[in-house]
Amino acid sequence: MAEKEGVKFFRKERLKKKEEFVRLFQEGFRYHSKQYSLIVGRNNLDFVRLAVSIKKSVGNAAVRNYEKRICREIFRNRKGNFKRGYDVLIIIKHPTGKFQKSRDALEDLFAYALY
Numbered sequence: 001m002a003e004k005e006g007v008k009f010f011r012k013e014r015l016k017k018k019e020e021f022v023r024l025f026q027e028g029f030r031y032h033s034k035q036y037s038l039i040v041g042r043n044n045l046d047f048v049r050l051a052v053s054i055k056k057s058v059g060n061a062a063v064r065n066y067e068k069r070i071c072r073e074i075f076r077n078r079k080g081n082f083k084r085g086y087d088v089l090i091i092i093k094h095p096t097g098k099f100q101k102s103r104d105a106l107e108d109l110f111a112y113a114l115y
Contacts, residue, residue: 009076015051015087024051024087031113035102036071037091038109048082048114050075054092067092070102078107082114 015021028041043049052068059067071090096102 007076009050009072009079013047013049013079015049015089020049020087021051021089024089028087028089029113031109033105033109035092035094035096035105036109037093038113039089039091040113041087043085043087046084048079048084049087050079051087051089052092053089058092059095063095063097064092067095067102070096070099071106074103074106074110078110082110086114088114 015024024039024041028039031038031040050072052071054064054067056064058064071092075088075090090106096105
C-alpha cells in the first residue's frame with residue numbers, strides 16, 4: 001500500500017539540539033497569533049523540521065501534552081505542502097482545547113510563513 005507524502009513524522013524532522021534552538025531564536029522570523037508564536041528559519045536541508053514548546057504555567061501535563069500532539073498532527077498532515085529547508089518552532093501561548101480552533105490558527109500561520 002503506497003503512503004502519501006507527509007503521513008509520518010520522522011525523528012529526523014524534529015529539532016533536538018540546543019544549538020539549533022539558539023540559531024533559530026537568533027536568526028528566525030517570527031509570526032504571531034493569539035494562541036501561538038511561530039519562529040521559522042532556514043536549515044539547509046531538504047525537509048522541514050519541527051519543535052513544539054509550551055510553558056509549564058499552561059494547564060497541567062495532560063493539557064500541555066494534548067496541545068503538543070495537536071501541533072504535531074497538524075504539521076504532519078501539512079508538511080508536504082511546505083517549502084523545503086526550514087526549521088519551525090511552535091510556541092504555545094494559550095491552550096485552545098479544541099482541535100478545530102488550533103488547526104485554523106496554525107494553518108493561518110503556516111500559510112503566512114511556509115507556503
